[in-house]
Amino acid sequence: MEQNAMYEGQPLHHPKGWWGRYVFSQDHKVIALQYICVALAIGLTGMFLSLLMRMQLGFPGLFESISAGNYYQDVTMHGMIMVIYLLTALFLGGFGNYLIPLMLGSRDMAFPFVNMLSFWVYFLSVIILVCSFFVESGPTGAGWTLYPPQSILEGTPGADGAGILLMLGSLAVFIIAFTMGGLNYITTVLQSRAKGMSMMRMPLIIWCLFLATFLGLLAFPALLVGAIMLIFDRVLETSFFMPEIFKGGEVLDYGGGSPVLFQHLFWFFGHPEVYIIALPAFGIISELISCHARKNIFGYNMMVWALIAIAGIAFIVWAHHMYVAGMNPYLGFFFATTTLIIAVPTAIKVYNWVITLWNANIKMTVPMLYCLAFLITFLIGGLTGLFLGNVAVDVPLSDTYFVVGHFHMVMAVSPVLALYGGLVHWYPSVTGRMLDDRLGKIHFWITFVGTYLIYFPMHYIGFLGVPRRYYSNEQYDFIPQSVNDLNQFITVCALIVGAAQFIFLYNLIVSAYRGEEAGSNPWGACTLEWQALESPPGHGNWGDQLPVVYRWPYDYGLPGATADFVPQNVPDEQIT
Amino acid sequence: MDNTVNNEERFMGLTHGQVFVYTLMTVISILFLFITNAYLFRMNFEDWRSVPVPSLLWVNTGSLVLASVGMAWAKSGAKKTNLQTIKVGLAVGGLFAVIFVWGQIWAWQELTTLGFFLTINPANTFFYLITALHALHVLGGVVAWFYVTLKTFKQDASILKPESIGLLGAYWHYMLLVWVMLFGLLLTT
Numbered sequence: 001m002e003q004n005a006m007y008e009g010q011p012l013h014h015p016k017g018w019w020g021r022y023v024f025s026q027d028h029k030v031i032a033l034q035y036i037c038v039a040l041a042i043g044l045t046g047m048f049l050s051l052l053m054r055m056q057l058g059f060p061g062l063f064e065s066i067s068a069g070n071y072y073q074d075v076t077m078h079g080m081i082m083v084i085y086l087l088t089a090l091f092l093g094g095f096g097n098y099l100i101p102l103m104l105g106s107r108d109m110a111f112p113f114v115n116m117l118s119f120w121v122y123f124l125s126v127i128i129l130v131c132s133f134f135v136e137s138g139p140t141g142a143g144w145t146l147y148p149p150q151s152i153l154e155g156t157p158g159a160d161g162a163g164i165l166l167m168l169g170s171l172a173v174f175i176i177a178f179t180m181g182g183l184n185y186i187t188t189v190l191q192s193r194a195k196g197m198s199m200m201r202m203p204l205i206i207w208c209l210f211l212a213t214f215l216g217l218l219a220f221p222a223l224l225v226g227a228i229m230l231i232f233d234r235v236l237e238t239s240f241f242m243p244e245i246f247k248g249g250e251v252l253d254y255g256g257g258s259p260v261l262f263q264h265l266f267w268f269f270g271h272p273e274v275y276i277i278a279l280p281a282f283g284i285i286s287e288l289i290s291c292h293a294r295k296n297i298f299g300y301n302m303m304v305w306a307l308i309a310i311a312g313i314a315f316i317v318w319a320h321h322m323y324v325a326g327m328n329p330y331l332g333f334f335f336a337t338t339t340l341i342i343a344v345p346t347a348i349k350v351y352n353w354v355i356t357l358w359n360a361n362i363k364m365t366v367p368m369l370y371c372l373a374f375l376i377t378f379l380i381g382g383l384t385g386l387f388l389g390n391v392a393v394d395v396p397l398s399d400t401y402f403v404v405g406h407f408h409m410v411m412a413v414s415p416v417l418a419l420y421g422g423l424v425h426w427y428p429s430v431t432g433r434m435l436d437d438r439l440g441k442i443h444f445w446i447t448f449v450g451t452y453l454i455y456f457p458m459h460y461i462g463f464l465g466v467p468r469r470y471y472s473n474e475q476y477d478f479i480p481q482s483v484n485d486l487n488q489f490i491t492v493c494a495l496i497v498g499a500a501q502f503i504f505l506y507n508l509i510v511s512a513y514r515g516e517e518a519g520s521n522p523w524g525a526c527t528l529e530w531q532a533l534e535s536p537p538g539h540g541n542w543g544d545q546l547p548v549v550y551r552w553p554y555d556y557g558l559p560g561a562t563a564d565f566v567p568q569n570v571p572d573e574q575i576t
Numbered sequence: 577m578d579n580t581v582n583n584e585e586r587f588m589g590l591t592h593g594q595v596f597v598y599t600l601m602t603v604i605s606i607l608f609l610f611i612t613n614a615y616l617f618r619m620n621f622e623d624w625r626s627v628p629v630p631s632l633l634w635v636n637t638g639s640l641v642l643a644s645v646g647m648a649w650a651k652s653g654a655k656k657t658n659l660q661t662i663k664v665g666l667a668v669g670g671l672f673a674v675i676f677v678w679g680q681i682w683a684w685q686e687l688t689t690l691g692f693f694l695t696i697n698p699a700n701t702f703f704y705l706i707t708a709l710h711a712l713h714v715l716g717g718v719v720a721w722f723y724v725t726l727k728t729f730k731q732d733a734s735i736l737k738p739e740s741i742g743l744l745g746a747y748w749h750y751m752l753l754v755w756v757m758l759f760g761l762l763l764t765t
Contacts, residue, residue: 110592110595110596111592111596179600179603182603183596183599183600183603184596186595186596186599187592187595187596187599190586190587190590190595191586191587191590191591191592191595192592217599217602217603217606218602218603218606221603221606221607221610222606222610224607225607225610225611225614228705228709229614229705232701232705236694236695236701237695238694238695238698238701239623239698239701240614240618240698240701255623256621256622256623256624256698257618257621257698258617258618258621261614261617261618264617265610265614268610
């Protein structure tokens with residue numbers, strides 16, 4: 001591409017030197033890789049913390065260094081890292097950055113400098129978070145929901161030191177990073193589509209990323225407000241969320257605040273957050289299923305409207321996380337109803353994926369395996385969500401391992417399976433090489449079967465009434481020995497799954513150098529990111545000429561065409 | 577060669593900058609909506625004692641109105657490609673925005689002198705929090721104003737377009753609107 005390429009009257013940024021190309025790059029593809037690397041690194045930390053928790057639950061007392069305080073710190077940091085710093089960042093920062101300009105036929109994000117800034121501010125938020133491991137009191141152990149009053153009161157790990165403040169500060173910085181990135185994604189999707197790329201010709205993953213970004217932009221301010229007010233309560237001893245508290249017979253300086261107010265603010269962010277993670281996963285699955293089953297996605301328009309419905313309803317279900325906090329029964333009825341309603345568009349998506357697979361020419365590639373596994377785990381997570389959405393069922397199951405099993409199935413295992421499928425699918429576009437298929441399948445089977453064996457039994461443990469967040473189950477008569485046996489089994493499975501992730505990491509690194517040459521479009525996909533002149537796409541993505549779009553992104557098995565797919569940028573007259 | 581990054585498909589004929597700034601305004605609106613919600617929720621508790629709103633806030637509101645007028649003036653100058661009007665309009669807009677923030681700080685000092693400290697009552701805390709958050713957003717606008725003004729004095733053609741100055745002005749008007757609503761909330765509760 002020529003050096004004088006212009007962007008709305010301004011020159012397209014060209015990197016200068018090594019630092020400009022690989023560190024402070026404004027190229028969306030490099031920024032995407034930066035997001036992916038940092039998110040995977042902090043995600044590995046989160047996984048390690050979960051293994052420590054499992055060791056304590058499966059083999060209590062084996063590691064004397066895991067005290068009750070450490071356990072709660074591990075629980076808290078694991079939850080926050082996985083939800084915010086791994087999944088949100090990787091889906092939107094990683095996949096969003098890489099795919100949005102390429103799939104829309106654009107040269108870069110609308111505002112490349114702001115995009116670069118977004119990554120570095122995200123990186124700063126991760127650094128702040130990691131710092132909390134090294135302060136005297138350690139990181140906060142308040143649970144990932146950070147509920148006051150306990151999150152900022154002495155006695156909770158990290159509350160009397162800097163741990164809780166670093167967590168809240170890190171979240172505030174993350175939200176700034178997300179806002180910068182999110183404004184860019186919205187602008188790029190609305191403004192930088194190639195000629196012919198109407199909104200209803202966009203690949204479903206772009207719709208998903210677009211809507212997930214909207215959700216994030218509208219939901220994160222609630223968390224920011226909650227975090228700022230909690231910092232005030234902790235540092236200045238104000239009483240936004242702090243009620244009158246007696247400690248050792250003495251009244252603390254707090255009084256009159258409402259902990260439930262924090263819960264509302266937190267869950268107004270927290271529930272849309274589930275969809276901020278789930279929607280990009282839906283998008284990945286839609287792309288992968290259609291491409292690897294060599295068949296049009298079933299009901300594109302229906303899928304788009306289902307996504308819009310999910311995004312809208314996601315804002316009016318938050319209080320189903322708070323049934324046991326006490327609420328007006330009519331309000332509980334309202335939130336139970338909206339929770340059941342949101343299952344309808346979600347079910348439409350699942351049905352459409354299954355119908356897409358019906359009578360399709362399914363290729364059992366590694367990405368397709370991940371799609372099939374996603375359908376199974378998401379179905380289980382979704383159905384158990386219907387249990388918990390009902391007030392009468394939720395109350396006895398609340399705060400038991402049933403909830404842990406449910407949310408891990410629906411917003412941990414399922415998105416991570418989609419994530420792996422997506423990484424395997426788009427790896428050739430990033431590196432120009434294929435991942436090793438054998439290692440990919442080994443990793444898939446261990447991860448899928450292993451995570452299933454970890455989380456499915458938790459539903460039964462929950463039915464027995466075993467509470468979550470307990471450091472030790474040893475001193476309770478109502479917990480039978482079988483639960484401890486099952487916990488040992490789950491821990492062994494978790495260790496195996498944890499170890500298997502290094503197979504994937506090894507595959508990622510080694511295949512970049514020794515992997516089979518991928519060619520420009522190894523999966524035979526219709527979408528634009530595979531139609532770039534160079535593989536991997538160069539700076540500016542499209543060489544001299546921007547692509548023009550003539551069709552929707554799922555033209556597989558078009559009657560009269562020789563090939564079983566027709567890319568989006570091929571006009572009717574060029575179809576052979 | 578097709579040497580543009582911007583492509584053919586646009587949303588409602590808007591520019592990149594307009595989509596960015598309007599979306600940003602939506603996000604900021606949500607932030608203040610949550611603060612307002614929290615305020616209305618908290619004020620129903622027994623310990624709430626409303627803060628007497630300092631009369632200085634009326635003067636500050638006037639400053640923000642003048643800042644907004646200045647920006648509108650700058651935009652009209654940009655439409656007529658009158659550099660002098662742009663410069664004067666920007667100067668008025670920026671100056672009165674800074675005066676507004678300075679006035680808010682002065683109002684806080686006035687309140688603390690009267691004994692309305694931040695931690696005494698939740699109403700006080702909310703007063704300081706809301707006004708500080710708004711002032712911070714105004715200061716964010718001042719950073720953008722500084723960039724645009726610098727470019728204007730360098731006579732950079734890309735900035736002298738009505739759209740660039742118009743967007744800055746839109747943010748100023750928006751900040752005024754947010755303040756009027758917050759001020760109304762503080763006055764009436």
